Amino acid sequence: AQSVTQLGSHVSVSEGALVLLRCNYSSSVPPYLFWYVQYPNQGLQLLLKYTTGATLVKGINGFEAEFKKSETSFHLTKPSAHMSDAAEYFCAVSEVYGNKLVFGAGTILRVKS
Amino acid sequence: DTAVSQTPKYLVTQMGNDKSIKCEQNLGHDTMYWYKQDSKKFLKIMFSYNNKELIINETVPNRFSPKSPDKAHLNLHINSLELGDSAVYFCASSSRGNQPQHFGDGTRLSIL
Numbered sequence: 001a002q003s004v005t006q007l008g009s010h011v012s013v014s015e016g017a018l019v020l021l022r023c024n025y026s027s028s029v030p031p032y033l034f035w036y037v038q039y040p041n042q043g044l045q046l047l048l049k050y051t052t053g054a055t056l057v058k059g060i061n062g063f064e065a066e067f068k069k070s071e072t073s074f075h076l077t078k079p080s081a082h083m084s085d086a087a088e089y090f091c092a093v094s095e096v097y098g099n100k101l102v103f104g105a106g107t108i109l110r111v112k113s
Numbered sequence: 114d115t116a117v118s119q120t121p122k123y124l125v126t127q128m129g130n131d132k133s134i135k136c137e138q139n140l141g142h143d144t145m146y147w148y149k150q151d152s153k154k155f156l157k158i159m160f161s162y163n164n165k166e167l168i169i170n171e172t173v174p175n176r177f178s179p180k181s182p183d184k185a186h187l188n189l190h191i192n193s194l195e196l197g198d199s200a201v202y203f204c205a206s207s208s209r210g211n212q213p214q215h216f217g218d219g220t221r222l223s224i225l
Contacts, residue, residue, distance in 0.1 A: 017204070034213060036216075039153075041218075041219075044203070044205075045216070046213045099144060099161060099168070099169070100171075101146075101148075101156075101158065101165075101214060103156040103157070105153050105154070106156075
């Protein structure tokens, strides 16, 4: 069975600092990996995805993530945090031949001025 | 031009009642989903339909019944509501199984 672990339920950074949100997954088949962001009282918005090919993927709002098979990780980064990045971030995995998303527990990002 | 729309946005009702949540997508997607987000923000899939056919049915009480009249709609009917059903329910759609899923804004269900 697939699973996702997000280390740190809360992450706090200063504005302009590096953002690093950690995600590790387990999957018995090559995974598809996703990062979603959820702002308060809103739905989930796709930040980026990894399917096949280049392991460093770039998403919206300056975010990027790197798929590392040997570490079963898909950490999300952004070089410089902005106040508008404050939200909850979810990492998710799906099977190559399946179609359900398995989500991590989420990480709340707080950006301090 | 909302891509995935759910109604209602908020639903407050009493234990034992029956209620429905509607979902529509105008993206031309073939696959639609229902997810439940509990009070701890944990998201878990409930159902998935592909071209009106049920393809995923997780361990969900049979009080929950999805219905897909066409591939652009996936409604969720809940019978005999219980306190534990209080959650935010999200509808999503995708063009095929492993393409990114697009989410609606959620329906916040509160059981009194």
